Amino acid sequence: MSTALLTDLVIFVLSLWVGFEVISKVPATLHTPLMSAANSIHGIVLVGAMLIAVTAHNPIGYVIAFVAAAFAAMNVVGGYVVTGRMLKMFRRRPGTAVADDGKRS
Amino acid sequence: MSAFSTTIQLIYVAAASCFVLGLHLMNNPATARRGNQVSTAGMVAAVVATLALIIHSGAITVTGWIVMAAGALVGAGVGLYSARTVQMTAMPQLVSVFNAVGGGAAALVGIHDYMSLADAGRGVPGSITVTTLLDVIIGAVTFSGSIIAAGKLQGLITSAPVTFPGSRAVNLLLAAVTLAGCGYLIATPSLPGLLVVIVAALAFGVSMVMPIGGADMPVVISLLNAFTGTAVAMAGFVIGNWALIIAGALVGASGGILTKLMADAMNRSIGNIIVGGFGTGDTSMAVLPGAGAGVRAIEADDAAIQLAYASKVIIVPGYGLAAAQAQHAVAELADLLESRGVEVSYAIHPVAGRMPGHMNVLLAEANVPYPQLKEMDEINPEFSRTDVALVIGANDVTNPAARRPGTAISGMPILDVDHAKSIIVIKRSMGHGYAGIDNELYANPKTSMYFADAKAALAGLTGAVKTLVG
Numbered sequence: 001m002s003t004a005l006l007t008d009l010v011i012f013v014l015s016l017w018v019g020f021e022v023i024s025k026v027p028a029t030l031h032t033p034l035m036s037a038a039n040s041i042h043g044i045v046l047v048g049a050m051l052i053a054v055t056a057h058n059p060i061g062y063v064i065a066f067v068a069a070a071f072a073a074m075n076v077v078g079g080y081v082v083t084g085r086m087l088k089m090f091r092r093r094p095g096t097a098v099a100d101d102g103k104r105s
Numbered sequence: 106m107s108a109f110s111t112t113i114q115l116i117y118v119a120a121a122s123c124f125v126l127g128l129h130l131m132n133n134p135a136t137a138r139r140g141n142q143v144s145t146a147g148m149v150a151a152v153v154a155t156l157a158l159i160i161h162s163g164a165i166t167v168t169g170w171i172v173m174a175a176g177a178l179v180g181a182g183v184g185l186y187s188a189r190t191v192q193m194t195a196m197p198q199l200v201s202v203f204n205a206v207g208g209g210a211a212a213l214v215g216i217h218d219y220m221s222l223a224d225a226g227r228g229v230p231g232s233i234t235v236t237t238l239l240d241v242i243i244g245a246v247t248f249s250g251s252i253i254a255a256g257k258l259q260g261l262i263t264s265a266p267v268t269f270p271g272s273r274a275v276n277l278l279l280a281a282v283t284l285a286g287c288g289y290l291i292a293t294p295s296l297p298g299l300l301v302v303i304v305a306a307l308a309f310g311v312s313m314v315m316p317i318g319g320a321d322m323p324v325v326i327s328l329l330n331a332f333t334g335t336a337v338a339m340a341g342f343v344i345g346n347w348a349l350i351i352a353g354a355l356v357g358a359s360g361g362i363l364t365k366l367m368a369d370a371m372n373r374s375i376g377n378i379i380v381g382g383f384g385t386g387d388t389s390m391a392v393l394p395g396a397g398a399g400v401r402a403i404e405a406d407d408a409a410i411q412l413a414y415a416s417k418v419i420i421v422p423g424y425g426l427a428a429a430q431a432q433h434a435v436a437e438l439a440d441l442l443e444s445r446g447v448e449v450s451y452a453i454h455p456v457a458g459r460m461p462g463h464m465n466v467l468l469a470e471a472n473v474p475y476p477q478l479k480e481m482d483e484i485n486p487e488f489s490r491t492d493v494a495l496v497i498g499a500n501d502v503t504n505p506a507a508r509r510p511g512t513a514i515s516g517m518p519i520l521d522v523d524h525a526k527s528i529i530v531i532k533r534s535m536g537h538g539y540a541g542i543d544n545e546l547y548a549n550p551k552t553s554m555y556f557a558d559a560k561a562a563l564a565g566l567t568g569a570v571k572t573l574v575g
Contacts, residue, residue, distance in 0.1 A: 004345065005233075005236075005342070008341070008342050008345070008347075008350055011347055011350050011351060011354075012338055012341075012342075012350050012351075012353075012354050013354075015121075015338075015350065015351040015353075015354030015355055015358075016354045016357060016358050017358075018125055018354075018355065018358075019128070019354055019355040019356075019357065019358025019359055020358045020361075020362060022125060022128050022129045022132075022355075023128060023131075023355075023358060023359040023362050024362055025132045026128075026131050026132055027132070027133075027134075027480075028453065028455060028461070028462060028465070028480050029134060029453075029462065029465045029475050029478055029480075030131055030132075030134060030137055030462060030465070031363060031366075031460075031461035031462030031465070032196060032200075032460055032461060032462035032463055032465065032466040033131065033137060033141075033462070033466070034128070034131050034359060034363075034461075034462070035200055035326070035327070035330055035359070035360075035363060035460065035461060035462070036196070036200055036203075037127065037128065037131060037140070037141060037144060038128070038330060038334065038355070038356040038359040038360065039200055039203045039204065039207065039330065039333075039356075040141075040144065040145075040148070040203075041124050041127075041128075041144060041148075041352050041355060041356055042207045042211075042333050042334050042337045042352060042353060042356040043148065043203075043207060044120075044124075044148065044151060044337065044348055044349055044352040044353070045207055045210045045211050045214065045337045045340055045349065045353075046152060046177070046210070047151055047152065047155045047346060047348060047349060048210070048211070048214040048337075048340045048341070048343075048344050048346065048349055049173075049176070049210050049213070049214060050152070050155050050156070050159060050173055050177075051155065051158075051159070051214075051344055051346075052213070052214060052217045053159075053165060053169040053170070053172055053173035054159055054162065054164050054165045054169060055164075055217070055221050056166075056169055056172070056217070057166065060220070061217060061220070061221070062168060062169070062172045064213050064216060064217045064220075065169065065172045065173060065176065065217070066172045066173075066175060066176040067176065067209075067210075067213060068176070068209075068210045068213035068214060068217070069172070069173050069175075069176030069177045069180060070176040070177070070179045070180035070183075071180060071206035071207070071209045071210035071213070072177075072180065072206070072207070072210040073176065073177040073178075073179075073180030073181040073184065074180035074181065074183050074184035074187075074203070074206050075180075075184065075203050075206045075207040075210065076148060076152075076181075076184070077180070077181040077184035077185050077188070078183070078184025078185065078187055078188040078199070078203055079184070079188075079203050080141065080144070080145045080148070080188075081184070081185055081188035081189065082187075082188035082191060082196075082199060083141050084138065084141050084142075084145075085188065085189070086193075086196070086466055086469070087134075087137045087138045087141055088138065089193075089466070089469040089470050089472075090134045090137065090469045090475050091469070091472065091474050091475065092134070092135070092474055092475065092476060093474050
């Protein structure tokens with residue numbers, strides 16, 4: 001196994017543990033927004049999709065690059081917008097936006 | 106490493122930190138919005154850094170630019186439109202679609218990488234092939250599986266488990282073909298071989314999700330979410346990008362945790378759910394002779410009086426509430442009762458609805474303050490002090506049969522609705538829940554059944570409370 005691969009593996013495993021640690025504290029109320037937020041985060045694959053366009057040099061490559069960029073962009077933009085839309089609705093009291101609440105408490 | 110590429114790498118690390126911080130801020134509804142903003146900022150930074158990297162490398166063709174920009178614009182437009190217009194009741198479908206496109210994009214990254222290596226005529230080192238194949242397979246399974254899941258949730262495909270004789274053998278066969286294909290590809294790089302593996306993985310995704318029924322969807326969506334994360338992390342291995350590895354691992358962990366929580370809330374193993382076929386509900390066997398006798402029906406006026414003169418009411422929403430789009434109607438009734446001094450709270454079972462936290466989002470949309478939404482462990486002791494438990498479109502999660510051994514739902518944690526002084530169940534008919542067994546709650550002498558569509562029933566109750574005691 002190459003050093004690069006080993007480094008990648010170490011990062012992967014440690015990130016998994018960070019993920020378990022951070023996410024296991026999320027309350028059930030926020031499980032849907034959490035899932036949606038996680039969804040937007042895996043939209044980072046857009047970075048990979050963009051890099052395909054660099055190495056693509058034939059029609060098949062371009063088609064793959066186009067579809068990958070479209071999929072990933074849809075994932076990122078849609079994910080963040082819908083998560084924000086959902087979180088905006090969570091209120092502590094009727095008519096009070098959560099964001100205001102956070103500043104007061 | 107040049108100063109330029111070091112800077113780019115550091116930006117990726119900063120982006121990954123933003124993702125971790127963003128998820129951390131999701132621990133509290135009061136900070137969750139900021140979490141989403143932090144996470145968005147990380148994503149923007151990563152994308153801008155990648156653009157800089159591409160410009161700096163100068164290797165991209167004009168066609169490459171056009172393809173990339175066109176794809177990104179189309180995708181962003183579709184994503185923006187669907188995110189803005191989606192109904193909250195349809196959130197599970199949308200999440201599923203985002204899982205599909207994320208997994209699909211990750212698979213394409215792997216496929217492209219494999220193709221360009223094969224084109225260059227270079228031998229592909231075995232260890233690289235393994236991560237590439239994992240990327241392609243997990244991504245493809247997620248893609249087709251998520252599309253089937255979204256179709257089931259949207260009602261385009263029957264939400265009932267779809268099985269046929271030998272369907273499990275087909276599953277095993279597809280898995281075997283995929284694995285054998287991988288073994289072959291590691292030994293001898295070949296594009297037709299890769300195509301076989303892709304097709305087999307896509308077919309496996311379909312045949313994996315088809316036999317899983319509607320009420321198991323919270324588990325399936327969580328699992329597919331974990332798959333997508335893992336596929337993206339594998340794509341990170343393929344292109345040697347840490348941001349993808351870290352972000353993918355975070356999502357994989359989050360999906361994994363939710364999968365486990367959901368499976369525990371049904372007292373079933375993840376394997377049992379994936380094997381599927383649960384809830385085919387051999388109903389002719391499950392209906393006891395005389396079921397329906399001993400059940401007391403109630404009209405809107407009587408139910409309204411009970412609610413209006415109660416001092417404590419707990420509302421138990423289930424998928425029926427979402428299906429009837431009745432979240433605003435229930436919030437209106439609850440507001441009316443509260444204005445009369447009734448203490449109202451909501452009991453949320455972890456697997457109520459079609460995805461984790463589905464009920465919470467619906468009720469948040471209807472302006473219900475989140476401190477009123479109580480988790481199962483928190484609310485269960487309160488039922489004995491409750492005058493009326495109002496069950497709306499929830500079934501199996503309230504069935505006391507779960508406390509006895511020997512039933513289809515034995516051992517499943519339930520809401521102790523039967524401990525309330527009286528119970529009103531809003532339901533369209535005496536039909537069975539997902540598990541296909543009788544709900545013993547309905548035969549309880551304390552229970553009255555209000556047979557109607559949830560939305561109409563709640564509007565009726567609100568009207569009756571206003572006219573009778575207004």
